[in-house]
């Protein structure tokens with residue numbers, strides 16, 4: 534068996550117990566466990582609102598669409614974003630009819646505040662920040678930029694479940710925070726996510742648009758009585774974005790173990806760093822601000838001859854990953870090609886070493902041996 538870059542770990546018996554409750558109650562859809570999970574997530578993060586969705590992608594799409602609609606942003610208005618992310622971050626902007634303006638990244642792999650500032654124009658409405666690998670990067674400088682220039686902040690926190698800064702979960706500064714509970718993220722379900730608006734009115738709108746525009750969900754209706762409980766109005770032409778109780782049941786269990794799991798991820802990252810920091814010429818490590826306790830979704834290194842290193846590791850049954858290809862290579866974002874040299878450089882040199890709960894100290898030593906052997910040639 535090879536060592537994969539990711540491998541989800543589930544608390545199987547507890548998950549099955551929670552799922553059993555859904556099946557016995559006869560309620561597997563929206564409501565019941567989704568409500569419980571939303572409450573648990575608000576308590577865990579300290580965020581005011583949480584709408585459980587079927588993926589972070591659905592959450593991002595809703596966030597941008599609703600902010601655009603409620604703020605009166607126009608087609609062609611701009612949102613500044615990063616080229617080094619999973620494509621759904623930028624598709625959410627593009628699909629809404631707004632323009633993705635790419636700013637460059639810094640050695641935290643996240644947006645560089647300096648580059649962001651240089652890209653602000655009269656048409657800029659928002660900044661989309663992605664905490665790559667769970668890193669907070671220079672998020673608080675971006676928060677300040679948003680305040681100075683009166684811009685809306687959206688936080689793609691897909692990697693950030695459990696990240697803390699000075700002991701506190703970040704996100705209260707953003708208008709919308711979106712988490713992913715996709716199978717290989719830090720809080721794995723199978724597919725789902727959370728959309729956390731700061732404003733309760735937007736949360737309410739999201740709940741309607743996320744269910745085709747219908748203004749009363751069936752769970753609320755089922756707990757009300759009276760002759761007219763089946764009547765509802767349809768206020769928007771919406772999507773079907775909400776999560777379901779089976780996924781939420783898994784999420785509720787996994788949330789109990791999120792901090793424990795992230796602590797072990799940080800332990801793995803420390804083992805990697807101990808070994809790899811001895812080769813600063815050949816192996817660059819990602820900068821994590823010292824006040825950031827990262828969820829450590831990824832452990833990334835920057836090396837020359839990255840593609841050959843992948844092949845060398847594959848030959849030793851190690852399967853690393855790459856996060857991410859510079860998004861400006863894709864046809865719909867090609868207009869920005871060459872505008873973010875750091876992102877282009879990193880996308881060609883960055884490598885994600887295996888990072889998951891099944892890794893042992895010996896696995897990490899074995900992986901480091903092979904990486905070091907390669908870079909010393």
Ligand SMILES: *Cc1c(COP(=O)(O)O)cnc(C)c1O
Nearest residue numbers: 588589590619621691713715726
């Ligand atoms: C995984 C990911 C997403 C999308 O998450 P899904 O839940 O799979 O839709 C969005 N942004 C980033 C940065 C991601 O890594």
